[in-house]
Amino acid sequence: MGNSQSPPRNPRFNSASRAFTPKELEDLKSLFASLAAQSQTNGQYVSSPVFQVYFGLKGPIGDRMFDLVTQGRKDDKLTFEDLVITKGTYEKGTNDEIEEFIYRLLDVTDDEILTRSDLETVLVTMFDHIFHLKGSRPESSSHCYMVETFLNAAVFSKDHEGRNDKSMSFEDFRCWCTLVPSVKKFLSNLLAPPDSGRPGSQVPKLLHSENIDPSILLLRDEYAWHIGGALSHEELDEWKLLYHSSLNGLSFTTFLGNILNDGPTVLIIKDREGYIFGGFASQPWERHSDFYGDMKSFLFQLYPKASIFRPTGVNNNLQWCAANFSSETIPNGIGFGGRINHFGMFLSASFDQGHTFSCTTFNSPCLSKTSKICPEVIECWGIVRKGMEQEKADVVKGTVLERFKEDRHMLNMVGIANASE
Numbered sequence: 001m002g003n004s005q006s007p008p009r010n011p012r013f014n015s016a017s018r019a020f021t022p023k024e025l026e027d028l029k030s031l032f033a034s035l036a037a038q039s040q041t042n043g044q045y046v047s048s049p050v051f052q053v054y055f056g057l058k059g060p061i062g063d064r065m066f067d068l069v070t071q072g073r074k075d076d077k078l079t080f081e082d083l084v085i086t087k088g089t090y091e092k093g094t095n096d097e098i099e100e101f102i103y104r105l106l107d108v109t110d111d112e113i114l115t116r117s118d119l120e121t122v123l124v125t126m127f128d129h130i131f132h133l134k135g136s137r138p139e140s141s142s143h144c145y146m147v148e149t150f151l152n153a154a155v156f157s158k159d160h161e162g163r164n165d166k167s168m169s170f171e172d173f174r175c176w177c178t179l180v181p182s183v184k185k186f187l188s189n190l191l192a193p194p195d196s197g198r199p200g201s202q203v204p205k206l207l208h209s210e211n212i213d214p215s216i217l218l219l220r221d222e223y224a225w226h227i228g229g230a231l232s233h234e235e236l237d238e239w240k241l242l243y244h245s246s247l248n249g250l251s252f253t254t255f256l257g258n259i260l261n262d263g264p265t266v267l268i269i270k271d272r273e274g275y276i277f278g279g280f281a282s283q284p285w286e287r288h289s290d291f292y293g294d295m296k297s298f299l300f301q302l303y304p305k306a307s308i309f310r311p312t313g314v315n316n317n318l319q320w321c322a323a324n325f326s327s328e329t330i331p332n333g334i335g336f337g338g339r340i341n342h343f344g345m346f347l348s349a350s351f352d353q354g355h356t357f358s359c360t361t362f363n364s365p366c367l368s369k370t371s372k373i374c375p376e377v378i379e380c381w382g383i384v385r386k387g388m389e390q391e392k393a394d395v396v397k398g399t400v401l402e403r404f405k406e407d408r409h410m411l412n413m414v415g416i417a418n419a420s421e
Helices: 011-017 022-038 048-054 059-069 080-090 095-106 116-134 140-151 170-179 181-187 221-228 252-258 388-396 400-414
Strands: 205-207 238-244 265-271 276-281 298-303 307-309 319-322 333-339 342-348 375-384
Touching: 011 080, 022 048, 022 080, 048 059, 059 080, 059 095, 059 116, 080 095, 095 116, 095 170, 095 181, 116 140, 116 181, 116 221, 170 181, 170 307, 181 221, 221 298, 238 252, 252 375, 276 342
Parallel strands: 205 238
Antiparallel strands: 238 375, 265 276, 265 375, 276 298, 298 307, 319 333, 333 342
C-alpha cells in the first residue's frame, strides 16, 4: 500500500502509533488505502478534495484542517504517517494537546493571530454544516444572529504591535470553550465518522403540538444545539414542550402540573429587557424546603450572548422548588444556585417577577441586564429519553393505586396533601 506499508522512521509517528490498538491501526490503514485509491495516487497519498469530502469538511475549516494534518507542507499530499500523527494528537492526546490543536485550527488565515474575523468564519461554516445535516438549515439572518451571540461570549485580550485590534490568546480560547462547550465538542470530532451522529453535530428534535405557531417559541434549533453541548448523547434525541406562558398562562400551579415527573427539563425565560436565559434542571421539579439536585444542572445565557455555567462544586445549592410555604426564609418559587433570596436565577411563585445575581454555585454572572427579572415569556421543555415515553404510558394505564400515587404526589408538590389528615 505504498507509503502506508513502508517502515516508519518518523519518531512522532512511532509515538502516535502507540496510542492506538492494533485493530485501530488496521482500520486506519484500510481508511487510508480507500481514500488514496479515490485520490488516484497509486496508494501513496490522499488529496485535499478527497479528504474534505470524506470527512464532511468544506470551506475554510476543511482547508485549514488539511493544512494542519499535512504539517503545513502545502504539497496537497496527506500520507499515512500524517493521518496517524494527527489522530494521535487530535483524538488520543491530552486535553492540552487537543485544545492547542483546535486553537491552531481556528486560525483559518494561518497568520498565528486568532482574530474575531477568524472565529466568525469558523462559526458560519459550523452552523452551515450542522443544520444542513439536520435538514433545517437556518436563514442567513439566523446565522448572523447566532454567530454574534457566540462571539459576544469571547474575549480578545492579546495585543500585537502595529495592530489596533486585539486577538484571542490561548487562555482566552480555553475560557471561551468552557462557556460554549458545543463549539469545542464539534471542533474536537471533525475526524470522526462523518454522519449526523458525530459528536457535536446532534440537534435535539423539538416536539410540540401541531397547532402551536413555532414563532412564539423561545427555543430554536441553534439554542438547543448550544444547550446540548453540556449534555450527554442520550439527552439529545427529543425535547418536548411542557409549558409555555403564552399558552398556559403565568401560573406556578399549572407549571408544576405540566412538568410533573417529567425528569430533566430546560427552563427558558425571556425578560422585558429582551435577554434570554435559563437553566437545565437534571432532577424533577419537586416541592422542597431546601436546595436539592445534582452536579448535572447548569445555568445558561442565549441572548445577547451564548454561555453555559456549570457547577463549581463550591456548594450544593443547585435546584430550588418551594410551593405554599408560609415562612419568609423559604421563598415560594423555582430557582438555581446562590443562596436564599440571592439566587443565581429565581422566579417567584407569582411568575411575574424574579431575580438573578452572580453566584459561586455556577460561577455565573447576573444573567440579565439588571438583577431584577420581569418575565415576558416562560418556557419549559422536557428531555425525552429512549424508553421514557413507554414507561410513562404504562403508569397511566396502570392500577387505580398507581394513579392515586401520581395525584397525591402532585398534592405534595403544592403543599396540600395533608390538609385533610
